[in-house]
Amino acid sequence: MRLKWPGAFCALLMAVAGTAMAGATPPPLPAEHLSVEKLPPPSPHWAYLFDFSFNNETDERVYLYDGDKGRMLGQFEVGYYPNFAISPDHKTTAIATTYWSRGGHGTRTDVLEFEDNQSLTLRGELLLPSKKAQSGAVGEFNVAYSADGHFLYVTNLTPAATFSIVDVAKNAVVGEIDTDACIMVMPSAQRRVSSLCENGRLLTVTHDESGKETSRSVSKPFFNVDRDPIFATSVRTPTGAMHVSFLGDVYEIDLSGAEPRFVEPWPLLGAKERGHWRPGGQQVVAYHAKSGRLYVAMHVGGEGSHKQGGTQIWVFDAKTHRRIARWPVDAAKHGGAFALLATQDDHPLLFAATENSALLVMDAMTGKLLHVEAKLGQTLWSMMNP
Amino acid sequence: MQQRLDRLVELASRGLARRTSRRGLLGAFGMILTGSALMPLLPVSRGARAEAAEPAAAPGTAAKPPSKAASDPNSCEYWKYCAIDGFLCSCCGGTSSSCPPGTQPSPITWIGTCHNPVDGRDYIVSYNDCCGKTSCGSCLCNRNEGEKPMYRLSLNNDVNWCMANDNPNYHCSVSVILGVASK
Numbered sequence: 001m002r003l004k005w006p007g008a009f010c011a012l013l014m015a016v017a018g019t020a021m022a023g024a025t026p027p028p029l030p031a032e033h034l035s036v037e038k039l040p041p042p043s044p045h046w047a048y049l050f051d052f053s054f055n056n057e058t059d060e061r062v063y064l065y066d067g068d069k070g071r072m073l074g075q076f077e078v079g080y081y082p083n084f085a086i087s088p089d090h091k092t093t094a095i096a097t098t099y100w101s102r103g104g105h106g107t108r109t110d111v112l113e114f115e116d117n118q119s120l121t122l123r124g125e126l127l128l129p130s131k132k133a134q135s136g137a138v139g140e141f142n143v144a145y146s147a148d149g150h151f152l153y154v155t156n157l158t159p160a161a162t163f164s165i166v167d168v169a170k171n172a173v174v175g176e177i178d179t180d181a182c183i184m185v186m187p188s189a190q191r192r193v194s195s196l197c198e199n200g201r202l203l204t205v206t207h208d209e210s211g212k213e214t215s216r217s218v219s220k221p222f223f224n225v226d227r228d229p230i231f232a233t234s235v236r237t238p239t240g241a242m243h244v245s246f247l248g249d250v251y252e253i254d255l256s257g258a259e260p261r262f263v264e265p266w267p268l269l270g271a272k273e274r275g276h277w278r279p280g281g282q283q284v285v286a287y288h289a290k291s292g293r294l295y296v297a298m299h300v301g302g303e304g305s306h307k308q309g310g311t312q313i314w315v316f317d318a319k320t321h322r323r324i325a326r327w328p329v330d331a332a333k334h335g336g337a338f339a340l341l342a343t344q345d346d347h348p349l350l351f352a353a354t355e356n357s358a359l360l361v362m363d364a365m366t367g368k369l370l371h372v373e374a375k376l377g378q379t380l381w382s383m384m385n386p
Numbered sequence: 387m388q389q390r391l392d393r394l395v396e397l398a399s400r401g402l403a404r405r406t407s408r409r410g411l412l413g414a415f416g417m418i419l420t421g422s423a424l425m426p427l428l429p430v431s432r433g434a435r436a437e438a439a440e441p442a443a444a445p446g447t448a449a450k451p452p453s454k455a456a457s458d459p460n461s462c463e464y465w466k467y468c469a470i471d472g473f474l475c476s477c478c479g480g481t482s483s484s485c486p487p488g489t490q491p492s493p494i495t496w497i498g499t500c501h502n503p504v505d506g507r508d509y510i511v512s513y514n515d516c517c518g519k520t521s522c523g524s525c526l527c528n529r530n531e532g533e534k535p536m537y538r539l540s541l542n543n544d545v546n547w548c549m550a551n552d553n554p555n556y557h558c559s560v561s562v563i564l565g566v567a568s569k
Binding site for chain 2: 054055056057058080081098100103104105108133134135136137157158159161181182183184195196197198225229230231232303304305306307
């Protein structure tokens with residue numbers, strides 16, 4: 001016992017000294033130098049998040065978000081009712097939008113702006129005719145690049161429907177195509193652009209290198225607009241696009257051939273679930289091309305509920321048409337999943353923007369919730385990535 | 387401008403022709419003209435209920451006691467707002483059928499059919515946007531009975547119906563009764 005006293009005494013001394021040090025004023029913080037962050041090299045887990053900013057629509061935004069770090073990296077200003085597309089080399093975001101000279105009034109200018117995706121600064125612009133489509137259905141095919149990045153196609157609506165052809169290298173509008181009330185721009189090889197028509201047909205226009213129309217064709221109806229319309233927003237696939245219908249059928253359009261080919265539609269739901277569970281939201285589906293996984297925001301609802309966010313995300317193998325999983329969304333806490341986006345790498349993330357403008361980041365293979373932004377911006381609306 | 391007007395009339399006519407019988411077409415035009423006398427509308431038909439695959443409620447059925455919200459023009463559940471998408475003008479200085487001061491009504495619009503639970507009738511309503519000022523920001527509603535994607539423009543509430551205004555800034559939305567829907 002006697003041998004333990006010196007050790008206890010030392011411990012007491014150290015405790016007293018520590019207390020004294022804790023009470024001492026710490027050294028001052030070093031002076032800071034104001035700087036501007038630079039983006040690190042792009043990651044496949046970055047996403048461009050469009051905020052419709054409902055309460056101030058003349059000042060809408062796109063946020064660049066890092067799904068791994070769970071943080072916003074920067075922002076574009078994108079004006080009023082913008083449509084946007086990322087260039088095939090991923091270096092540029094093209095934004096077709098509208099501004100006024102004095103905030104919400106004054107002279108209207110429709111413009112195509114080119115944002116540098118690495119510096120998040122404006123690289124250039126091109127004035128557009130004041131007829132750019134202004135729609136809340138913001139998807140892949142309102143503005144789109146040709147596969148080689150040579151042309152950009154911009155949907156116009158006055159409400160007469162046309163699209164402008166922009167020669168990117170010339171920085172000029174080189175043509176305007178009357179689409180006979182068909183709308184949107186789905187590009188495919190050989191200078192072809194397809195548009196959805198109100199009678200369930202697909203218009204396909206071919207143009208030459210100068211932007212002049214050389215031919216057009218109209219398909220037979222491939223879906224029934226009145227009984228079960230397809231959502232206007234869709235996902236890009238390696239060969240074309242994939243749409244889902246209000247009642248949950250999948251319509252794949254193969255645009256890789258000389259004429260559009262319509263794959264036999266297949267159902268997301270069995271007969272018992274059909275009309276009970278439904279797809280819904282704004283960006284209703286996401287697609288991971290390498291695995292062929294299709295993600296659909298699903299809810300229980302009736303006619304007219306097609307913009308209601310999902311209480312579940314259903315996962316399908318688009319090749320076998322088999323449902324792989326049903327992942328719950330805490331809609332009571334975050335609002336329903338309103339927009340979905342999958343990254344396209346080997347370890348993909350699934351982003352889900354909700355009706356409360358929350359952002360959920362999930363493992364797209366397992367559904368594990370990795371990160372939650374309880375409120376990002378004002379009204380998250382749609383998402384895009386290269 | 388004339389070309390644009392021609393196109394609008396064509397759009398309206400084609401939409402109506404597709405979705406209505408000849409008798410119904412005349413009836414619908416009669417109501418459009420009635421509406422036009424009151425307001426310079428150039429509506430695009432939004433007679434979705436008649437052909438919707440799944441009627442939200444059977445028209446002409448016995449009147450049910452309306453909920454409080456269904457009678458409140460400041461509520462999204464107000465019966466006239468069955469396919470409205472946007473800020474209610476009644477919360478922004480206007481009413482359910484008038485634009486707030488200093489704004490301009492959209493000259494183009496779409497027509498819907500909403501069921502009034504008070505008298506059990508279906509009414510044709512014109513959904514107009516009020517334009518020329520930035521978003522009102524109050525009473526945001528989104529109802530979609532019979533609404534269709536934007537490739538069916540005449541039945542769509544996603545597009546900015548202020549698009550043809552001198553100042554196409556969207557401010558808020560109204561729902562104006564044009565008449566009783568003919569059966």
